[in-house]
Amino acid sequence: MTISRKELSWMYETMYKSRYYEDEMEKTYTEGKTPVFNIGSGTVPGEMHLSTGQEPAAIGISVHLRKDDIVASPHRPHHHAIAKGVDLKRMTAEIFGKKTGLSKGKGGHMHLFDPAVHFSCSGIVGAGLPQAAGAALAAKKKNKDSVAVAYIGEGAANTGSFHESLNLASLWNLPYIVVVENNSYGISVPKSASTSVASNDLRASAYGDNVKGYYVKDNDPIAMYHASKEAVERARKGEGPSIIEIETYRFLGHFQGDAEGYRPEGEVEELREKDPIPLFRDLLMKDHSFKEDELVSLEEKAKGEVDEAYAFARESDYPDLEEALDNVFI
């Protein structure tokens, strides 16, 4: 199975964009905060969970997704949103708490919704799983071949929602795909202390013969591409749900300001050596005849889009106080 040049360049550009976006967010987040990680002040209010290092999980599957496919994302949603084509300007404004945000500045970074591309998320870990299964059922009822993807961390795979949604999805044979981003930790708790199996793809067989499990090693975008391609095709053809677990890397803390006392010394440096973006870049040049200037121009395009989104968010106004009283029944 070969990957088209068009797909490869989309994957690179989108990974790059996602990374650049998070790098900018990492900087912006500390702006105006004293002490540095005071969530109560600064340009970006609230908590911040960044996806730096985890890009392959989102990019490898999103390359197969259409606008009408559904994505439910958790508390670490930026890479998923960017890969799904969520409006970047309005997403950034939302994270800044601005009036022009996706939800008029009412949701914030863990609650990004863009109905135009069927993207939603929740700060409640595990909440998106049955929601995505429900959306998959809706697709089936409407006789459409769209699919629903729920992204979760490996920590969330131990919630009741995981079990409930997969059992239902198998019974009703839904076009439902769970992508488990195994970044080794749920906040401070290592996977070994939270999960009874070596990896969550192994749990697939427990849910039924129509559920397939895939395991992607080494945060590899190409392997993620292939596993996801099969899972998405199976779902579109009505062949059943899938669980894809990808071994991925969280370069930063659980949230910005995390002291990370639970990490072994040197772990991050080791992971950074295996940064998927430069590795993918080298691969494109070595094996797929991409030229330096071609890649630079993809990078410039991505940066331009992100810069524009941040500028838009900065220039936008905060909501009027009265707006806090809108959209409820009072």
Add this chain to the structure above:
Amino acid sequence: MANLTMIQAITEALDQEMAKDEKVMIFGEDVGKNGGVFRATQGLFDKYGEDRVNDTPLAESGIGGMAFGLAMQGFRPIAEIQFFGFVFEVMDSIVGQMARTRYRMGGKVNLPVVVRSPFGGGVHTPEMHADNLEGLMAQSPGLKVVIPSNPYDAKGLLTSAIRDEDPVVFLEHMKLYRSFRDEVPEEQYTIPLGKAAIAREGKDVTIVTYGYMVREALKAAEQLEAENISAEVIDLRTVSPLDIETIINSVEKTGRAVMVQEAQRQAGVGATVISEISQRAILSLKAPIGFVAAPDTVYPFGTVENDWLPNAKDIIGKVKEAYNF
């Protein structure tokens, strides 16, 4: 006496009761090595080991159900829910099971569980991480719902909660965790559950409140004093069961009442307090009862929060309305 923040007082209460009673155990997400996301269990894993201080997987309904089972078998579990907004995931265990079991079993069984959790607003965490859901708990017969307003009370109330034979939901306001210190005795002591405290004596108006709003009410009372209005501040300490007697005695003395809560207006602790005052002390009232509460909306995000939350100024306004009626 040591000068402790509320979070330190909480850790000390947990530590001392664990040392005293080996049936006491702690579990929840990140409470082990990491010492909890707010560091309430700092050092306890090293001291008592994983037999008694456990990191759980991310599974709130499991945490609640396990606490139930352990308590049934004679342990005294303390379960931490990382943020109280996550309580919906464990609502059945707490409200549907723990709260009702003593009644269901004809009083034959007690479940000495403590569910501890940070809650409340003003620290700019987003919704689900900043909620005032104590009303939901208070509406559930069979639960005691305890909310300390300062480090001294936190230690004494938590010690009582752990020793209590029945399920206690112990809610710790995040804004109180590190914002000030109190003299806290080093030895263990208890403060009775279900008893309010008079945080400040006064004669013109009774302010009834709890949690972080006690701070705002005391601030308001001080400013009102300068204008010759003497406000009594009642700190409920336990919002279920309510200490109605202390409230009524005070209202009968002052003839005016203002209820203050950080939670949204509808159907919460304040609504109950106001209803009780109207039923029991209406003839003592010289003015309608005032109510300071947050608007009935979802917890707001971002800068709006500062204006959305009730504060001393709002309290002063309502007290004056009652005083000048």
